[in-house]
Amino acid sequence: MTVNIRKLDPSASPLDYYGYELRRAREAAGLTLAQLGSIVFCTGSFIGMIETAARVPQREFSERVDAALGTDGLFSRLVGLVLRSQLPSWFQPYAEMEAKAAYISTYQAQLVDGLLQTEAYARTVLGLRDDAGLDSKVAARLERQRILEREEPPATWVVLSEAVLHQQVGGRAVMREQLAHLLTMQQRAWVSVQVLPFTAGAHTGLMGSYALLRFDKEPDIVYTEDFVQGHMTANPQAVKEGSVRYDQLQAAALSAEDSAALIARVMEERYGDEPGAVGRDMA
Structure with missing residues (x-):
């Protein structure tokens, strides 16, 4: 029986290129789909779906x-391109610039x-409206x-509104893990997390979330999003305005130490282990 193998x-795309190279390397090694699958702990059909660009x-x-x-390391290098291609098309230019930035x-x-x-x-955030291809979306974000x-x-x-800590995304266990992760990341030398407390009142971030990217050899960028897509600009006036507003946000926010203390307190008081917590998550 002749097997119809998709050419x-x-x-066509990074995903197609990955599949093409995987098939070529597997055949050069003299392995069947099932044989390679047994070596890398998956089924031969799964290998086949990747080779035909049906799976990411x-x-x-x-x-x-x-x-x-x-x-x-060929496929470890290629997978980065593949996963980046799974990001929304309007977000990909920002992701490429983010990867080059010296300061975020x-x-x-x-x-x-x-x-x-x-x-x-x-996974919770990305699956809110549509869980189609959710595994690929999550992998691309990670x-x-x-x-x-x-x-x-x-x-x-990173400056986070205090509201971020209280907005329960994915249930208590998910939020506890997330806040613990923030505390872990806060300990890194090149990462700073500050919380803008409710007591700050009116502040320069009331217009919404945004990001500033700075580079060693390229113009700085301001990035904002609406509910449809993202907007990136290197306009000097926009960059200046965004930078000044960000400086004011940082000044109004708690220090890194006090922010960590607030995150830890919310984690324990709001998302700590309590009898019946699992049941409430499912309600």
Whole structure:
């Protein structure tokens, strides 16, 4: 019986290119789909779906494939491009600039910044309206966070409205894990998290969330979002206005130490372990 194997155009997309190269490397190694699957702990059909661009590979899978096929990190490198391609098309230009930035400054009024979200928190946020391709969306968001794992990561400042701590996203357990993660990230030398308390009153972030990117050799950028898409500009006046507003936000926010204390207090008082907590989550 002849098996109909889909022919891929490797230039069609990063996902197609990944699948094309995976098939080529597997066949060069003389392995069937099932044989490679058994080596990397998945089914042969799963390998086949990735080879035909029907599934999006994850980083762990790519690392196992590199080890199995001796491809010298090829698929671990390619998976970053693949996952970035899964971001919304309007967001991809910002993600590319974010990955190049030397300094990242963000103010978030409603949600934890994407660079600091846990997997469970991100899954809840990204699956609110549509859970189609949710695994790929979550993997793409977590992939963005790898810039903080570099040997020389960007200096990252995050100011969060206190409302972010109280807005229960995904249930008590998810929020407890998320706030604990903020405390862990706060301990990194190149990451600073400040909370803008309710007692700050009117402030320069009332117009909404935004981000500032600074580069060593490129113009600075201001990034904002509406409910449809994002907007990025290097207009000097906009950058100046955003920078001044951010300085004022940081001045009005609690210190990093006091912010950590507030996060810890909310984590324990609002999301701490209590009898019946699981039942309330399911209500």
